[in-house]
Each structure stands twice: as structure tokens, then as C-alpha cells.
Amino acid sequence: MKVAIYGNNLNMGYFLARALREHGAQPKLLQLEYPAAQDRHSWWTEAAPDPELVIRLGFPRQQRASLRPLAWNARLRELWRRVADFDALILSEDGPAIFSGLRGGPVKVLLPFGSDLLELPFELEQLGRPSEVLRRHVGDFVRGDLRAPKRLGSSVVRRAIGQVRTRRGLRQCDGFLVGTGQLIEVLASLGLDHYPRHAFPFPMDTSVLEEEDPQLDAALRERFADVDLVFLHPARWLFLRLDALPYLKENDKLLRGFARFARSTSAKVRLLLIEKGRPEDLARARELVVELGLTPFVEWLPELPNRELRAYYRLDKVVVCDQFSPKLAHMGNAGREASYYGRPLITAWSSEWAAPIYGADLPAHVFAATSDAEVQVACARLAECTPQERAAIGAAGREWFARHHLAESSIPPLLDFLARLERARR
Template identity: 30%
Template sequence: MLFSLTRYLRDQGVDAELRLLNDEDAHFHPSADTFDLSYQQFVRRVGWGDPREIARISADDVARSVRGFDFLIGCGSVPAYLDKIGRALDIFIPYGSDLIELPFEIQGPRRRAPFSIVEAPLRQRRGVRRSKTLWGDRSIAFDRATSRLRYSGARAFKSVPMVYTPLYSPNVLHAYYDRSHWYGHVKELRDRVDVLVLHHARHIWGADSGIWQAKGNDKLVHGFAQACTLRKDVKFGLVFLEYGPDVERTRELVHQLGLESQVLWLPQTLRKEVMIAMSLADIGCGEFANSWLSCGTVYETLAMGKPLLHRRDDELYSAFFPELYPLMNVRTAADVARHLVDYVDRPDHWNAVGEAGRTWHQRYAVDHSIDAILAKLGVKPTAQALRA
């Protein structure tokens, strides 16, 4: 998420650098999000970040990592680690669990971190409270967390520029097809179906999934099956990632509904691979269990100009945002089926909706947000965002 922001700021002449935490997943490394090595000039890894290690990391280690920087933007456990040196984030951009869960309880194995399981939530609470600005779209989960934390700083209800559109654009990305591991597999399915849907969220939909973690993937599968039944004259295809704890549960549902020949499973992969698959799809998907105005799957779909199949409860956002992106708004499997069938009947309409979503994303998730962050930095924009 912050790699894209760093690139945008550097495009505007800001001397921005990125520090990677030591617990970053491999598929979130900058190399997963670019086809060149230029990131090596401004990205470094620090020796801290895992909340379960916070008790053994010295304040000097943290201080050395941020020395010389006069403005700090961060996410994840950064508020907790900065609390060790008495420094606050200028902008905290939470991605979810860093605001909803970590300030209250550490997640994952605990036996090897008896002191950190106490220290990390305590420091995260203090670090979040001290953050000068909390940046991001409105959500019920974030509202509840900030209320519980008694956060009194500024809240900037603005989108996060998490997708780098100078690369991820329908007019640019095709030049990188020959750099993809999985292009051929997606293209083979693309060539034998009429409508191709990409759903690259984690698979979390079982009864034991947490309320805010749930994705509602089963609604998509059932709706997809219903669309196949309603329009037997149309060949539908669906691409999933092997990503999340309920992958096998989804596989079994696909088998039960007789959809295996229409479903392609890609391994958990890199964003650049996901975006190439997105470029070949007709429709992209967000989530179906909870309403989120923005997240990676939403903005990746919008950036590529694809109509978005997603749940959004507009009453949560209309007072905070001047304009909401157009989408295929769904809550149930029947809604999914109805929109897939409607795409068959009105492809030109929905393709125009996808292009309107791309325009919205560039305006609000990129240009307006970058301008607002530059204003926080006291920097005037020096270059127009590249609109592909």
C-alpha cells in the first residue's frame, strides 16, 4: 500500500523513502508490484515490525531507522514501535487489523512472546492515539475502533492511493504480458468463455470467520452458478486465487455446484500478476460480506476500468464523500446472478460503468489524495499525475 504512495510522492519531487517492516509477506514486497528494479534506490528493510517481537527490540534500533526523516507516514505496527521512542506518526494509514485488532489484542502464536503480547497492544493504543492524522475512507469498523481508542486527532476521510496507475492501466499493462507467469493460463480460459470474472480476495466465509475478516466468497459462487443456469447459452468463467483459510471450502462448493470446468485457480501470487489477469477479465470483484468503500480488490478493479461487483452500503459514505464510484452493487447471491446476466444483456453499458469507475479512481483515490498529502507536507504539486 505505501509503496504506491511512495512512488506517487517521488513523482511529485518529494524525497520520499520506504522502510519495509521485517514481517512483510513476500507478496507485498515492492518487487511484487513492479516490473523493474528502480525501487531499490529508495526502499530499505528495517529489523523490526513483528508485534510479537516488540519486547526484544531496543528503542535505539527503532530510532536509527527513522533518523533524518521529518515527516512519517505509516501503517501496521509502526505506531507501537514509534511509541518506544516517543515519536508520533504524522499520518497513520491503517489497513484494517492494525486499527481494529492490534490495539486490543495481539494475533497469532503467543507462547514464544509472553512480554510482547502485553507490550504490543499497549504501545499500539498509545501510538494510534498520538498519530496526528488518521487517513482513510470511512467504515463502521474504523469508527468503532477510533471510538474505543478515544482517538482525538484529525481524521482525513480520503482514499488511499494504493494502486500505481502509471503502470496499472488498460492502455499500458498489455506491454508486460510476456513477463507474466500465469498470463497463458488466464488467456486460455478467456478465449473459451463469453464472460470472465476475476475474484482475487482471500477466501474467508466459513462460520468461524471473524465478522470483519469475512469476504462472503460463497455468495459469489452461488450467484455465479445461478447465472450459469439462467443463461445456458452463455459461457461464464471465474478466476480465483489460492489465498485464505477457506480455499478448500470454496473448492468443495465449486465441486458440489458442478462448476470445475469453468473455474481457474491461480496460486497466491503477486499484484502485477493479479493485474494482468484483471486486464483479461470482463468483471472484477470486491467483497460480499461487509460494506467497504475501498480496499485493494476494489481499487485494483477500478484502476483497470472493469465494472466492479461488490457490496457497498451507500448510506455509510454519502455524507463524507462528494461522489461515489459506479458499481454492480450486490448483497446476495441472487444480486450477483442478476448483475452477471445483465452484463450479458448490456455489455456496453457496464463497460462504460467500468471506465467511469477508472475516472473516479484517478480523480479521488489518486489525484485528490496525493494533493492533500502534499499539502500536509507543505509541498506544491510539481507534476501532473500520469493519466493513462
């Protein structure tokens, strides 16, 4: 089967192409450019992508939405021509909008990772209530910002066009791959719940996760030798309500809950935070660290290459803390990596959303937390564990990961699903 893949290059696209080839398919990644992020992904830095697996599109990801219509139409026609002979097209990110004008061609399947299904179909709503948006821009105009009306008009038009194209592209899909029950609910809200769908626990590239740096590992063991537990928060800061975006990580709850825990525990603990996220959120997080008295416990790390960040995951004293919004109560990329390394995971988690994907096999290494108090309780429970008990929790996490997130367990059913859709199309 010939399979084209569009979107999410850095997270999944290239690995998915490799995994599909290893299982007998003929995949091609439609390769976008991500100049600012490429150095954090080892397959960009160690060697050029395998030319047998990629089709270079030749334009950066951040320019796609800003191209003027006439230039964009020419590029779209060329892109559609390139995928016409494929059997299946797996779409992520803005793929549904980009391919909404393609008639016929391959079977289209959406593989959503977040914004592609949670945000892009609702772009107008994310501007906020119309009265509030209008009042904000009128206020800017009155204060002397003469570009405010034009900015409002272009923002509304751009979002409206994007939303229409995205929803049209979603309706044209032949099926959906879902990694959480939350996405099933979103499909229902869009009137797409009757479309074929396939439960797809995202496979991870274990060849990258297996890479080690003995010198860095030894340095970290020495650095934290006198510490009982290291709580690592690798996620970007996203908790301030700056607009109508509904899917915030709410990671300020981690700071508030950890502050309560740190004041009540006799364990020697550290909280490692990454300088990553929107400037406003990052600045407020720094203020909260001081206000909550967390300065003695916190270490700020610069945004690290993935290879270096994973050395912290390998430290047996590490507990991974991810995201805390009830709207994001599922296994994210950081959670899957924590599972691979056998690290306890404190994160928002919904057993109801997990059941359609994992059945009754729920992860024993996940400590659910969607409030300050639940963060405190989870931290305290792990601090009370002996090293042997934490090792048993980690072993259960690794076993769960192997049952669900290895390519060997998820790729063959994916190919069967694509083949069924192709047969139904004939």
C-alpha cells in the same frame, strides 16, 4: 517536508514514497523484508529499490512480534533514532505499537489499510469469549496436549501487550488518514473521533498498472474467445469462522450466488478462482464448488504474480468479484485495480461509508452485493448487458478512478494536511 513511512511496503509504501518525492517532499520508506511475497511485486523484481527512497531495517516482517524484549528494545531505540529528524511519520500495520515509546519526534499519522485499525486494537477480543477460550484449552490439556496452558498464557499475554501498545500508539498520533467512513466509526469507538483526520482515497501506482504483456493478453483472448463473461475472484479465501476474527471476506456467498446465476443464464460464463487463503477456507471452497455443481464453470488458478494477474483485468470480458461482508463494504485494492482497468465490480459497498471520502460522486461501475441473492442479481444484470453497455460501465469506472485515485489528486492535499499538523505541533 521530510516524511518517513513505516509499514505496508508491498501495497503502498514504496509507491507512496515515490509519489511524495514527485510532489516535492523528502520521503524515506523504512523498508521491512517480505521474502515470501516479494516476487509478486514488480518493484522488487525488476530493480533494487531506489536507495534514495529507503532505509533498510534488516529484519523480516514476520519476526517483529516474536523478538524477545531485550533484543527488541535495542532495535526499537535504533529505529526511533533514525526517524527523530523527520517532520512527519506515516504509520501502517503495527506502526502505532512499534513507535508508542517514541517521545517527541515527528508528527505521527496513521494510514490504516485494514488490520492496523480494525483488528490490532482489539486483539484480546479476537481470542473469543473468555469462557470459550478457557474451555478449548482445558479440553486440549485433558486430551494430552501438555503445552496447552503455556500456549494459552503466552497468547493472552502477547495479545494483551500488543493491544495496550497499539492503543497507546493510536492516542499518540497527531492525525488519521481515512479511506472509508467505516474507519471513522472505529476511531469513534476508540475515543479518537476528535483527532484531526483527512479523507484519503488511496492513490494507485499507474506506472505498474500500465505495463502490458501482449503475448499473455493474446493468449487469454484466445482462451476465452467462446465465453461471454469471465468472473474473476482475485481475493484470498476467508469465510470460515475459525476464531473470533470479525472481518471475514464471506466469499462463500460468491459461490452460492454464482451457482444460482449459472443455472439460470443462457450466457456462456466462467468463474476464475485463485488458490490463495487459509488452508481450511481453501479446502472448503473446493468442496463447495463440487457440492453446488459449479465444476463445469470454475477454473482454479495458482496464486499469480501481480503482473500476470493484471492481464486478466485487461480482458474486456472480465467482471471482478471482491469481498461480500457488510463489515468490508468499501473499495479494496482489487476494487481500485478493477476501477483503473474499467471493469465492472461486484463487491460489498456502503454508500454511507463512501460519502465522507467521495462525497456524492459514487462509482457507477460498482454492483453492491452482501448476500447470495445480491450476487446472483449482479451477475444476471451484467450478463444481460450488451458489450457496448458494459463498455460504457467500464468507461465510467475509469473516469471515477481518475477523479479520486491518481496521485495528482490525492498527494497535494495529503502534504497540506501534514503541514498543518506540523504547524499545530510547534
